Amino acid sequence: xxxxxxxxSFFVSCERLKNPALIGKPVAVGGTSGHGVISSASYEAxxxxxxxxxxxxxxxxxxxxxxxxxxxxxLYSEKSKEVFEIVERFTPTLEKVSVDExxxxxxxxxxxxxxxxxxxxxxxxxxxxxxxxTASVGIAANRRVAKIATDFNKPNxxxxxxxxxxxxxxxxxxLRRIPGVGPSTETLLNANGLLRVRDVQAWxxxxxxxxxxxxxxxxxxRASRGEGSTAFFEESETRSMSRERxxxxxxxxxxxxxxxxxxxxxxxxxxxxxxxxxxLKYAHAVRLKLRYxxxxxxxxxxxxxxxxxxxxxxxxEVEKLLETAWTTGRPVRLLGAGVVLGDGSRQLGLFEPVYDxxxxxxxxxxxxxxxxxxxxxxxxxxxxx
DNA sequence: TCTGGGGTCCTAGGACCC
DNA sequence: TCTGGGGTCCTAGGACCC
Numbered sequence: 181x182x183x184x185x186x187x188x189s190f191f192v193s194c195e196r197l198k199n200p201a202l203i204g205k206p207v208a209v210g211g212t213s214g215h216g217v218i219s220s221a222s223y224e225a226x227x228x229x230x231x232x233x234x235x236x237x238x239x240x241x242x243x244x245x246x247x248x249x250x251x252x253x254x255l256y257s258e259k260s261k262e263v264f265e266i267v268e269r270f271t272p273t274l275e276k277v278s279v280d281e282x283x284x285x286x287x288x289x290x291x292x293x294x295x296x297x298x299x300x301x302x303x304x305x306x307x308x309x310x311x312x313x314t315a316s317v318g319i320a321a322n323r324r325v326a327k328i329a330t331d332f333n334k335p336n337x338x339x340x341x342x343x344x345x346x347x348x349x350x351x352x353x354x355l356r357r358i359p360g361v362g363p364s365t366e367t368l369l370n371a372n373g374l375l376r377v378r379d380v381q382a383w384x385x386x387x388x389x390x391x392x393x394x395x396x397x398x399x400x401x402r403a404s405r406g407e408g409s410t411a412f413f414e415e416s417e418t419r420s421m422s423r424e425r426x427x428x429x430x431x432x433x434x435x436x437x438x439x440x441x442x443x444x445x446x447x448x449x450x451x452x453x454x455x456x457x458x459x460l461k462y463a464h465a466v467r468l469k470l471r472y473x474x475x476x477x478x479x480x481x482x483x484x485x486x487x488x489x490x491x492x493x494x495x496x497e498v499e500k501l502l503e504t505a506w507t508t509g510r511p512v513r514l515l516g517a518g519v520v521l522g523d524g525s526r527q528l529g530l531f532e533p534v535y536d537x538x539x540x541x542x543x544x545x546x547x548x549x550x551x552x553x554x555x556x557x558x559x560x561x562x563x564x565x
Numbered sequence: 566t567c568t569g570g571g572g573t574c575c576t577a578g579g580a581c582c583c
Numbered sequence: 584t585c586t587g588g589g590g591t592c593c594t595a596g597g598a599c600c601c
Contacts, residue, residue: 217569235567278601362599395575424570475568481594
């Protein structure tokens with residue numbers, strides 16, 4: 181039995197703990213100024229059509245009395261920690277997938293907590309008693325179905341899909357309920373006459389792969405029958421790091437863009453040098469992202485001739501990408517920088533020596549240490565833009 | 566009407582190798 | 584003069600998730 185636990189409108193609920201006057205009202209947490217989007221909406225606000233990821237301006241048009249609260253991430257991670265400390269008393273085998281969501285392996289806990297449904301209710305009560313937050317729980321034989329089940333009975337509910345009855349549970353649901361089926365895939369499926377899970381169940385694997393492609397066809401065949409991976413943990417390592425910034429006023433001068441690029445690259449560099457896992461200590465490639473005011477978005481990337489974790493070396497490469505990608509003088513809405521991670525050896529060339537730490541790298545580490553001790557501004561980097 | 570930020574995975578063409 | 588098949592890497596773009 182796998183549980184999927186999801187905290188109800190988490191950011192809004194946290195804000196209500198801090199300010200009870202928000203209870204019972206249409207509230208949304210998110211970007212309050214300029215080009216913001218909604219991160220979390222109360223159920224009162226959802227009645228008006230307000231949803232997360234919706235532009236704040238649009239939300240305000242739909243619901244003029246909407247109370248907007250600026251997000252305070254410190255509060256959310258604190259509350260999240262409290263919740264998972266409570267949840268860990270039920271099983272040590274859990275995987276957090278975000279601040280407000282986790283999968284729990286509850287196999288073999290019947291003696292302690294009773295039936296799956298009883299265990300879920302005990303868990304939800306404990307979370308509420310300890311933090312004042314409500315959670316929804318989905319129970320199934322695999323992660324995918326458990327997650328769909330959570331969504332089925334939100335907020336503050338439990339859904340148990342008995343083993344062997346997955347296909348029956350899924351049949352009436354809209355395809356959109358399957359994680360991985362977003363707006364674009366939904367449109368494609370609808371255009372093929374597939375509206376609900378049962379419609380997909382009626383197609384053979386050959387028909388699905390023939391009409392929709394190998395990958396999507398196989399995925400839907402399995403997902404529609406409630407099949408999922410049997411392993412609890414799914415291997416997944418960080419493969420990239422990035423920073424991006426949407427400007428409130430769209431700059432069109434080189435200096436502003438390069439200063440911003442430098443500060444993002446420096447953050448990435450510090451994170452890279454703080455990385456414990458030897459397989460992920462070095463940047464294998466760098467990436468640049470640009471978005472213009474009309475939302476035209478482009479990215480450029482380049483594999484480095486030599487893997488590095490030195491800010492200056494990363495910056496020089498990203499700057500080159502900016503020079504080639506950016507139409508000089510055109511205003512920029514969003515600027516982003518990123519790295520693809522590697523272990524410092526190059527994949528190509530079996531006889532390449534593993535990259536040695538250079539003096540520059542040691543200097544960069546020293547700067548990080550000093551910044552940690554004396555503050556961000558302890559070390560000034562002399563750079564002309 | 567206006568669209569955040571940090572990620573993962575997939576696709577598709579071209580280069581290159583065996 | 585004509586031209587297979589499989590695999591990996593690189594690059595750009597896009598879908599999707601929270």
